[in-house]
Amino acid sequence: MTTSVPHDRRLWPANARVALRSLGPQAGLTPVDGTPATLTHPVTDLLTAPDGRRDRQLLLGQAVTVLEDRAGWSFVQAGDGYVGYVPSDRLTAETVPTHRVGTFATHAYAAEDMKSPDVMQLPFGARVRVLDERRAFFETPQGFIPKKHLRPLDRPFTSPATIAQLHFGVPYLWGGNSTRGLDCSGLIAAALTACDMPCPGDADLQEQALGDALAPDAELQRGDLIFWCGHVGMMVDPATMIHANANAMAVTYEPLANAILRIRTVEASEVTSRRRVKGLCI
Structure with missing residues (x-):
């Protein structure tokens, strides 16, 4: 007789169709290696199912592994091991961030000018890739962000x-x-x-x-x-x-x-x- 091994749904990288290959053979499921991707929105709910309940949230720039992309929803595994569903249009190909937002919040502006339109509000901990350094702003794919609000990822906080x-x-x-x-x-x-x-x-x-x-x-x-x-x-x-x-x-x-x-x-x-x-x- 084969007995099933209990697992934590929050951390189990498998759904009704696919399973992460590292789990080993799973009856009836297609093994997948997954594809690296990155979150593109400031805050995205990680859901238990498409249009389901929120389990946790993912921030801009966080890396995930996409195990399945189906009907506009991606089944992903986040860096902390959590799995769930996010809208596929909130993911892009893997990018390598260089900085995190180190203040309570910040804005990305359309131009190198605090009076220019703000195009995105970013929470503490969101991750961005700096493309260029200006006098008072960093240029990023999201827009121009005040230099004082970003902290290099290689300088983590200590407290x-x-x-x-x-x-x-x-x-x-x-x-x-x-x-x-x-x-x-x-x-x-x-x-x-x-x-x-x-x-x-x-x-x-x-x-x-x-x-x-x-x-x-x-x-x-x-x-x-x-x-x-x-x-x-x-x-x-x-x-x-x-x-x-x-x-x-x-x-x-x-x-x-x-x-x-x-x-x-x-x-x-x-x-x-x-x-x-x-x-x-x-």
Whole structure:
């Protein structure tokens, strides 16, 4: 008797027709190697199915592997392993970005002039390829972007907590990953990714993959992660957490003791772990 091996739908690079060749033979599915591609829009929802529910979001310049292009939808695998569907017209051939947006947001302008029409708004973390350097702007395929708003990809940030704080006030959005809106795990992913640290997209996977467990009575420090079932926040000092939360419908600061009491009272949920990501400037 053959038994099926359970797999996580979010990370399983196969659908009803194709499977990534590296999975090995999958009954009834065509093995594919996939084609590299790059996102062309500032923010694109990664859906569970064509016209389905949002799982996560992908930003301009992010690389994906296209496993299938069918009826206007592409089944893709993102760099963090997540799979899902995006409109095919939001993808282009693989490009190599050189810079990321290093401010809360920026604009790409039609000309080397801040009074020229703005042609695209870009969120923090969007990736672009610089074509030319001018006095105050970089020329990119998207338009002219202020030089002060872009940061070379070879100069990652070093403080996840500082990046998390950059997102203070961003509205809560289930499955969101940008300064237009994000959820609890989206905030953590934005903070760590900006520091070139691999980070899964959802809180349960982050709890499994990130850092080392701390004892319940350990003294907390800036950058430590606090997990509940389905929720995560980051400490900005030993007593205060920043987190995207549905209670405030925004990214807010909250004393950890208050958050523990509120979540226990409202959701009957307790802290499941405290974790420390090592090797970073906090």
